Amino acid sequence: MPISNNSQNPGSSLIPVYRPDLSGNEKAYVIDCLDTEWISSIGIYTEKFESYFSNYVGCGHAISVSNGTVALHLALHCLDIGPGDEVIVPTFTYIASVNTIRQTGATPVFVECNLDDWLIDIADVERKITSRTKAIVAVHLYGAVCDMLALRRIADAHRLSIVEDCAEALGSTLDDQHVGTFGDVGTFSFFGNKTVTTGEGGMVIANDKALADRLRKVKGQGQSLDRRYWHDELGFNYRMTNICAAIGLAQMERIDAILFRKRQIGALYRQLLQDCPVHFQHIQDNVVSSDWLVSLLLPSKSDRDTLMKSMRNRNIDSRPVFYCAHQMPMYDCGLAYPVSEHIAKSGISLPSYPALSDDDVAKVVDVLKSCAGFQ
Secondary structure (H helix, E strand, C coil), rough: CCCCCCCCCCCCCEEECCCCCCCCCCHHHHHHHHCCCCCCCCCCCHHHHHHHHHHHHCEEEEEEECHHHHHHHHHHHCCCCCCEEEEEEECCCCCCHHHHHHHHCCEEEEECCCCCCCCEEEHHHHHHHHEEEEEEEEEEECCCCCCCCHHHHHHHHCCCCCEEEEECCCCCCCEECCCCCCEEEEECCCCCCCCCCCCEEEEEEHHHHHHHHHHHHHCCCCCCCCCCCCECCCCCEEEEEEEEEHHHHHHCCHHHHHHHHHHHHHHHHHHHHHEEEEEEEECCEEEEEECCCCEEEEECCCHHHHHHHHHHHHCCCCCCCCCCHCHHHHHHHCCCCHHHHHHHHHEEEEECCCCCCHHHHHHHHHHHHHHHHHC
């Protein structure tokens, strides 16, 4: 997912949408990689990062990969999704959730989202299941969590696999259970604007050992795990470098502090905008959100693009939420998804990085109110 342009001049007062926090052991661990010359996909940090990550989310196996998109493709491929299959996916999502389905040769089948939490509409999922449906991609957007218990019941009843797209939800839980552990496979992204970053990178998690072993083998060109240079199935080069894993480990060492501050920022935005005609993504009572990117819906008559330009002119960066996948030329199916289209048209994401001060958040809110005519 696109990161803000952080190339502003030194001393610029621009508040970007996101800026990674690299204030821990990142530099020391990277220098260690350079000093020991373990800079590719083999090295101690890959294993340490995977182990730390699996312990944190509470899964049996964590397999690091080169980015969040290939994490999704690897998951679908290893669940044997392919030509002739249908995979249910919300149309309101980042495009990687859909592109990776098409990359397997399968057909993405779009479903609506809920108006309150912007997540996959369970009733529409049930309506869209056919004899060709093989899997559901549950996308946890902006830190909120899908109704995984309902999706699990549906999947079990129809013998479907579930892939959880957790790119935006590291740190989010449902009934104290971490996202990614409800489905057959969970996928994560570590792009520069994510809660934990490795620059580029991703992770695939699974509890089933046989599936995890296959994920690990296929990400390494399909090479046997115990016979070097013996490749007994189609594979890909989806490996993470030791340098990226070193950065990831340093990030994970501080994840609790990062999440704590991000949740403070999310709460402050909601407090300062409580009297304005905006609508935040609803978080269910049994969910703890990572508050990855604080996003809200503007009043229906607002000109979002003009508003964002005005805010940018006053040194506040922002982003639109995602366009719907069915609105893209290659996925135009001739159907309407009014709830998703409304959210895609009205949503805006605000600066949400952990180094923001309370004064920074107040400044963002003041500029938003002024440019939107809320005061």
